[in-house]
Amino acid sequence: MSQAKYNKGSGKTPRIHTSTKLTLRDDPFENRRYWFARHCYKHRGELTPLGRLWEDAFEKLEGVSLKDYIQFAKENKLGEKYVQN
DSSP states (O other): OOHHHHHTTTOOOOOEETTTTEEOOOHHHHHHHHHHHHHHHHTTTSBOTTSSBHHHHHHHHHSSOHHHHHHHHHHTTHHHHHOOO
8 A cells, every 4th residue: 555545634754664664554553453463463373264374364454474564563662552451
């Protein structure tokens, strides 16, 4: 997806992770992607209802491997942002 779609009206340039070209999305979208990644990681090695592996489903829907997204999330401290104690 284009960077402009996420910037529309915000006037902010998202941070870009150089190795994977991931960008931080607006909060509701990034929050959803973060929790989907956690679900896929927890169930990695298992099949989705459609018969594919959860890590493959994440890559198909998000356009980036689960491994790369986990690295991106750690570097951007998304766990601290979205996980409430």
